[in-house]
Amino acid sequence: MKTAVITGPKDNDFTIKVGNVNGTGSASANTLLMKVLFRMGIPVVAKNYFPSNIQGFPTWYEIRASENGYMARSGRIDVMLAMNAETYQKDLACVAPGGYLIYDSTWPRHNVLNRQDITILGVPLSQLCNDNFASSRARILMKNIAYVGVMAALLDLDMEVVRELLNQSFASKAQLLDANQLAIDLGYQYAKENFECPLPFKATAIGKTDDHIIIDGNTAAGLGCVFAGATLGAWYPITPSTSIMDAFRAFCDEYRKDPVTGLSNSCVIQAEDELSAIGMVLGASWNGARAFTSTSGPGISLMNEFLGYGYFAEIPAVLIDVQRCGPSTGMPTRVQQSDILSCAYASHGDTRHVLLFPANPAECFTMSVQAFDLAEQLQTPIIVVTDLDIGMNDWMCPDLQWDDNYQPDRGKVLGADELEKMESFHRYLDTDGDGIAYRTLPGTHAKGAYFTRGSGHNMYGAYTEDSDEYKEIVDRLLTKWETAKGFVPRPELHGTDKSGIGILSIGSCHDAVLEARDRLAEGGISLNYLRVRAFPFNSEVQEFLDAHDRIYVVEQNRDAQLRGLLLLETKVEQDKLVPVLHYDGLPLYARFITDAVRTDLSRGQAA
Amino acid sequence: MTYMRRPSVVHPGLPHNDLGLSARDYEGGISTLCAGCGHDSVTSALVQTLFELNIPPHRVAKLSGIGCSSKTPAYFASASHGFNSVHGRMPSVATGANSVNRDLHYIGVSGDGDSLSIGFGQLCHAIRRNVNMLYVIDNNGVYGLTKGQFSASADVGTTAKKGEVNIQPPIDACLTALTMGCTFVARSFSGDKQQLVPLLKAGLTHKGFALIDIVSPCVTFNDHLGSTKSYDFTRQHYHPTIHTDFIPPAEEITVSSEDGDTISVELHDGSRVVLKKTDEQYDPTDRNSAYAYLQKHTAAQEVVTGLLFIDEAKPDMHETHMVVEQPLIDIDFDTLCPRRSALEKIQNRFR
Numbered sequence: 001m002k003t004a005v006i007t008g009p010k011d012n013d014f015t016i017k018v019g020n021v022n023g024t025g026s027a028s029a030n031t032l033l034m035k036v037l038f039r040m041g042i043p044v045v046a047k048n049y050f051p052s053n054i055q056g057f058p059t060w061y062e063i064r065a066s067e068n069g070y071m072a073r074s075g076r077i078d079v080m081l082a083m084n085a086e087t088y089q090k091d092l093a094c095v096a097p098g099g100y101l102i103y104d105s106t107w108p109r110h111n112v113l114n115r116q117d118i119t120i121l122g123v124p125l126s127q128l129c130n131d132n133f134a135s136s137r138a139r140i141l142m143k144n145i146a147y148v149g150v151m152a153a154l155l156d157l158d159m160e161v162v163r164e165l166l167n168q169s170f171a172s173k174a175q176l177l178d179a180n181q182l183a184i185d186l187g188y189q190y191a192k193e194n195f196e197c198p199l200p201f202k203a204t205a206i207g208k209t210d211d212h213i214i215i216d217g218n219t220a221a222g223l224g225c226v227f228a229g230a231t232l233g234a235w236y237p238i239t240p241s242t243s244i245m246d247a248f249r250a251f252c253d254e255y256r257k258d259p260v261t262g263l264s265n266s267c268v269i270q271a272e273d274e275l276s277a278i279g280m281v282l283g284a285s286w287n288g289a290r291a292f293t294s295t296s297g298p299g300i301s302l303m304n305e306f307l308g309y310g311y312f313a314e315i316p317a318v319l320i321d322v323q324r325c326g327p328s329t330g331m332p333t334r335v336q337q338s339d340i341l342s343c344a345y346a347s348h349g350d351t352r353h354v355l356l357f358p359a360n361p362a363e364c365f366t367m368s369v370q371a372f373d374l375a376e377q378l379q380t381p382i383i384v385v386t387d388l389d390i391g392m393n394d395w396m397c398p399d400l401q402w403d404d405n406y407q408p409d410r411g412k413v414l415g416a417d418e419l420e421k422m423e424s425f426h427r428y429l430d431t432d433g434d435g436i437a438y439r440t441l442p443g444t445h446a447k448g449a450y451f452t453r454g455s456g457h458n459m460y461g462a463y464t465e466d467s468d469e470y471k472e473i474v475d476r477l478l479t480k481w482e483t484a485k486g487f488v489p490r491p492e493l494h495g496t497d498k499s500g501i502g503i504l505s506i507g508s509c510h511d512a513v514l515e516a517r518d519r520l521a522e523g524g525i526s527l528n529y530l531r532v533r534a535f536p537f538n539s540e541v542q543e544f545l546d547a548h549d550r551i552y553v554v555e556q557n558r559d560a561q562l563r564g565l566l567l568l569e570t571k572v573e574q575d576k577l578v579p580v581l582h583y584d585g586l587p588l589y590a591r592f593i594t595d596a597v598r599t600d601l602s603r604g605q606a607a
Numbered sequence: 608m609t610y611m612r613r614p615s616v617v618h619p620g621l622p623h624n625d626l627g628l629s630a631r632d633y634e635g636g637i638s639t640l641c642a643g644c645g646h647d648s649v650t651s652a653l654v655q656t657l658f659e660l661n662i663p664p665h666r667v668a669k670l671s672g673i674g675c676s677s678k679t680p681a682y683f684a685s686a687s688h689g690f691n692s693v694h695g696r697m698p699s700v701a702t703g704a705n706s707v708n709r710d711l712h713y714i715g716v717s718g719d720g721d722s723l724s725i726g727f728g729q730l731c732h733a734i735r736r737n738v739n740m741l742y743v744i745d746n747n748g749v750y751g752l753t754k755g756q757f758s759a760s761a762d763v764g765t766t767a768k769k770g771e772v773n774i775q776p777p778i779d780a781c782l783t784a785l786t787m788g789c790t791f792v793a794r795s796f797s798g799d800k801q802q803l804v805p806l807l808k809a810g811l812t813h814k815g816f817a818l819i820d821i822v823s824p825c826v827t828f829n830d831h832l833g834s835t836k837s838y839d840f841t842r843q844h845y846h847p848t849i850h851t852d853f854i855p856p857a858e859e860i861t862v863s864s865e866d867g868d869t870i871s872v873e874l875h876d877g878s879r880v881v882l883k884k885t886d887e888q889y890d891p892t893d894r895n896s897a898y899a900y901l902q903k904h905t906a907a908q909e910v911v912t913g914l915l916f917i918d919e920a921k922p923d924m925h926e927t928h929m930v931v932e933q934p935l936i937d938i939d940f941d942t943l944c945p946r947r948s949a950l951e952k953i954q955n956r957f958r
Binding site: 172215227230232251256268278286289305309404445450451452455 | 664666668670681682685686687688689690691693696698699700701702703704705706707708710711728729731732736747852883885925928929930931932933935936938940942943944945946947950953954957958
């Protein structure tokens, strides 16, 4: 076995981390820095580590430039912009050997806080801003922009691009444009005059971001709901899902509002809680609309009862669950994939729910559209299980695609004409043998009327406490579950190696897994990789499990929930599945996986 | 079984409404509630209401939660879609349903447990949003299906069948509704169909949230001496404070408008409710005075009934949310979807 290749920073391949205090307006500066790289054609991703707090807590922003387009967290900091005195010690410690730390040298820095293996550069940012800006607010804000100027000099950023972005941001605010340009120049000049610029690693324009966008998953999901034709969004605010409904509402205002009357052909209702939000979605879907809610783990817990109702009474619904760190309130602004089991079997009784697992913002867009089709085809709640990393971070994605020929699949719905011709209508009769019965919408025709209930019912829709009639219904729901396996998105297979070793993963682990796979291959370890994209698992998942002797199941929770689901729902032997679990609340990175795989394989060789 | 189909025998002499339908066309399955249950009287008043208002049955949506009262939508209008939801959550289902199809007539049937305990929050928020629906509370002060525990509407000191005395103070549905900004608040008694039917008609026609709290005795668990929700107690303490007449749009008003105690309110479709006061102090268009009056008389153990408050002017949910007049479910997909050209434009903001 070859030894692992440890890669350091190089041109277009480095990570910058900015430590700030939240509420000081650093977001626009950090976004600017990231966008400059993107516009220079360098693939880039940003990870924002923010507190569950409004003002005064530490916050970090990581920008990874990756020529190969890896969108996972790098797990290595090459340049640390330490703007928060409170976290200075921690920020100093996180810099990779050989890296750089930049701090505000306006105030003296304690001698103890030093490292010999990195380069520390002091820039009097506060002093520069105090000398050049009058208001205290401007001094705070412009300090952030000034460090972008410092980075521009150190990384040799294209100043034309910086200017172009500033011009766009402040097109209608000339005064702000001047102030920002001045702040950039202050930082840039200081760095040029005092440091050796550029650093040994820098940014060079490479044109690898054409036909790509920078977008977060929540915006993409909200956009998907607009394109899918959703007319009701009902929700209760919860981090990290809130920006889905913000996006949905904003796009609806733009594309669905009559400019004269101000009236919209969609409706967003902020509910009193998640129980009500899902109730509204079920009511609207029962009535024939495409309706959805966005939430996170605690919301899923509250929605359980209605999810069981939707499953049993067979009502379409779309939920987007942006997972955060649990249990209980947990860490609301940190990521995990720990709702897998609670979503799969939400609610009491024998219930199962169809889940979709996007891996990036682009899939948030496509899968939110798919979710509405599946919900109506299968007449059941569909949960798009995404997470905070995908939902709230800015990812580089290929352009979103839309086919104007797309028409929504409304599933088996009988119209007035069909009902008129029928002798009688029975809601839960499986006439096609696929476990999916025909439904009717209120207001269509008197013959289509039925009584929707969560209590025991028979195939005719009538109340029952008869064992055989009850079993007929719940067994048919299993038939429908089998049908669903053919409808849900297929898993994505990478590699056709015969080594018998595989990786199986899910959602936002994807980019870290791809990168880990490349690193392992460089070290002579070839792994096939299957990314599960939906639950129920279809036959291809079983085939992958059968074809490999040892499978690393990579996921972001403590209890190996995906692995547990595979053990419950496939015929895989338990010992084959090796859990690789990352659950500290920060996004997964490739080295975590490569280390786990190498350790496990060397253990196997020793034995 | 709590659902049985009614035999489809129709007497040729039955009267028909403007749609050519008889009252039989508005009936549902045979009730499986206890013989003498007040809820069955409410059900039959609803049948009469729909029949007399000439509403096509398939244009009605019936919704309920869980409990004896919530079973009753199965016992009327079997040609209407029904949604028997989960406990206390019918208001949210009705809100969602209404938000996407404003053209149906929404009837919610709930109980005191469903509305005033487990579903209290949802009730308050549906009122707050002024969802256009008729919301009936069959109020009997007890949980029937779990065999007679007190509900949140039971008065302090009222006794259960086996002698237990209620110690927790009650929540008054009408006082709550008035506080939450409800635009139509009424109280009635299941034993007074004369009063109930015009109230139901007015409530269903009212544009906004119409709450009718109906004292509807539970013959099995709460109809004994010592109960304040029994038939006897209700009859003895019954105060029809406001007599309500419902006048459809085309009909002439026959009551004298010169009478100082009569108030006529026009509903959005041109029909009218004519309110005759038995107490001249009372003003059913003044929320504060309605509240004070109701509180005073409730404290004196009087069951004040009639249309207690009405406000036709307050915007409903569709108006406050600025939604188009056309039901959202009728808007075609090509109008809703911004299409590829728009997506390209949107994406340029993300470069």
